[in-house]
Amino acid sequence: MVDQHCGSAAVNFGVERVLGDEQTNNKLPGDRVAGLHDMRQSLIACLCLVAALLFTVKSRGDDPMVVLIANPSVIQTSLSLETVRAIFAMRQRTLADGQAVHVFVLPDGAPLHEAFAKKILGVYPHQLRLAWDRAVFSGTGQAPNEVATASAMLEAVASTPGGIGYAYRSELTNQVRVLDIE
Amino acid sequence: MEMPDTFQVHGFMSQALILTDHNDFFGPSSRDTGSLEYTELGLNASFRPRSNVLVAGQVLSRKAGGYGDAWQPTLDYGVIDYQLLSEEERVLGLQVGRFKNPFGIYNQTRDVPSTRAGILLPQSIYFDRSRSLGLASDGITVYDEERFSKGTLYVQGGLGIPQVNGDAEISLSPTKPSLDGQLSTILQLLYAHDGGRINLGVSAARVRSAFQSRQNPSARGDFIFQPVILSAQYNAERWSLTAEYEYQHKELRNFDNDIYNAVTDGESWYVQYQFRLTPDWQWLLRYDQTVSDRNDREGKRYASDGRGPSYSRFARDLTTGIRWSPSSRWMVQAEWHHVDGTAWLPRQDNESDEETVRRWNMLLFQTSYSF
Structure with a gap:
């Protein structure tokens, strides 16, 4: 291998x-x-x-640790990698308990976005961008909510029920929950 | 409970300049000043009225040379999407309305510049001259996602009436027989391994339409278009390699006069390499080939039967292009095609098959914007 x-x-x-x-x-x-x-x-x-x-x-x-975060309303404590990939590819619109997911991302070139995509999801930002365009322009899904900064991301996830995003572990607040990836 | 607004509006627009040394593609491209007759405008809206329901629709207005529906806004898709199941390992849903046909890697978003590899898609499979045959269907489609530890299997099946328009009629024959779309079926299986690093797919469709000759209205039967596409793609950080093969079964049947009943099997394939020089610059290299009749690869029999030039039965297209994306919204592209054959050259833009030239070159420039 x-x-x-x-x-x-x-x-x-x-x-x-x-x-x-x-x-x-x-x-x-x-x-x-x-x-x-x-x-x-x-x-x-x-x-x-x-x-x-x-x-x-x-x-x-050199990379600070990046983690998957969710609004405290999300009851799951962990998600499988394929599920997280589907959520960020905008193919999974609800969680297993029926709660609507609201995905937050940073701009394509943001180091945190790149780190999350490559190290956590194992995909490249260009693949995510293409997946969103395909979903949005074929009637199969919606685009994620783009926020400008890592702190705006933390705020958005903290204030949106069903909100999911990512953050540097060092910048975590107690307003969001960290989800494990199985 | 505070909920973010799920209402979204997105759109795209593109404008191209096309120059050819011989033959016309999307307007009078062989003129010195070229053709500006390739413009795309799309606008869509979507919202989620419930957590498991998505309502989405897109209007498309397009000018592509002499292609029939110049500027006429059409409903590209309009669906109500309901997810019956949304679990960790499985998503099962259905779409009712006008849905985009899941066909090969590119068909569902074939008119959206940011999702294409280059200005034009490989014409052998994503032919523009008779595009209505595969565009969208009015009916119902069911999709299922099965997630495994290392990949996801996507299965989608659809049943609906295709939008068979004048473009398919003139492409089928210069005599423009009347075609009327009938209930058709489509099926796609796609396996994405490791987040889409490797994608493998099979798509099959059976597009049915009622055929009636305009020269001899008593000549009525069915036209069946039955393509099967095999798709393979490898995505790396800096490059992507894509190949697709299509077997095209075309059949005229159920005619009283047996002289009309006929079967033609064609095939198409391409290999495409995209290299991302930087995050903003991408280079494209592609070889694309189509044969209208596998039993008459060089079109010799077709020519000796007096039906048209032999080279109108095949096309070999070597393409290279460059793309610059100064932002995630803007894109500027340039692309050069060296083509041997006219199998996918739009008849809408060329008066007669006889006046076309076998070997031709095409240079395209395109600017596009999407939001």
Whole structure:
């Protein structure tokens, strides 16, 4: 599996698999080391590293922790990753208990938005933008509510029943709840 | 309880300049000054009167050269969407009204510039000259989302009357037989893996219409258009690779005079590479090919039967383009097509098949705005 990831990063020259590797690495720290046992793989790993250095603007370690937040009216304490992806792709309009979801996002280029999309959802901001445009212009969904700043996001989620958004863990207030992602 | 307003209004507009060395595409593009006759305007509104209901509608006004409905505002879609189930692992819903046909990767938002890969979609599959055949249906569609640990399966089935218009008539034959849309079916299965990093899909439709010759009104039967599309896409941070293949079954049947009953199977495919140089700049490279009749790939038999030029039965289009998005609302694009064949060249813009040129080039510029 790790071999596959590294291989595609080397061939495709993209940073995305490197990010993917980081996620994989977090979950399965042993696998990666175990996988690198011959020279070809070491070489590919080197190429991955070079690609990472070239294209990764921020490494995961530099990123402040980003968390999924919700209005206290949301009774769920955790959601599955696919459900959270569906909510932020504007495909899931209600939660399991029937409560309407109101999604809040920051502008595409905002570092917090990018971090949430890539590290938490595992998708790129351009994919989210396309998903929203497709929903909005095909009659299958609505656009999320865009707010300008991280503090406006906290306020909006805190004051909107069914509100869902994201925040830096360091900036959390007790007006919002953190949801775990399974 | 304070609730945010769920009423939303969105829209888009686009204007293109099209220049060709031979043949006309969307207006008199082969003139020195080119054609400005490609404009799109769309406006939609939606709201959620209840947590599990969405009401949405969009009006589209469009000018595309000699295409039939110039500027005439049409209801692009108008649906009441009701989600019967909305659970962690499953969403099940239905749409009643005029719904966009889920067909291939792009069909549902084919007129929205920000959702297209380039100014024109691959014409072999998303042909504009007879677009009404696949655009939208009046009826009911049921959709289901099944979520797994690593991906989501989307299933959608629809039953409705298609908007078969004059564009389909002239594209089917220069004699413009009358076509009247009949109850049709559509089905799509789409699997999105890992948040859409890998997308795989199958779409199939059976579009039925009643056929009546205008030259010989007693010649009546059915025209069946039955396409199947296989779709595959890989999305990375900086690039996307997309490929689709379509098998097109076209059939004229139930004519009393057996001379009309005929089957033609065509096929189309394209491979497309999008590279995001920066978040604002994107480069497109695409090869797109269509064959009107798999048993007559070069159109030789068609030509020897005296029905038209051989090259009107295929098209091979090499496309490259660049897109600049100075903001999430604005987009400026330029695109060049080198085409061998005229299979998807609009008859609406070219007087006669015989006066077209086999090898031609097309340069397009487009500015678009959406909100």
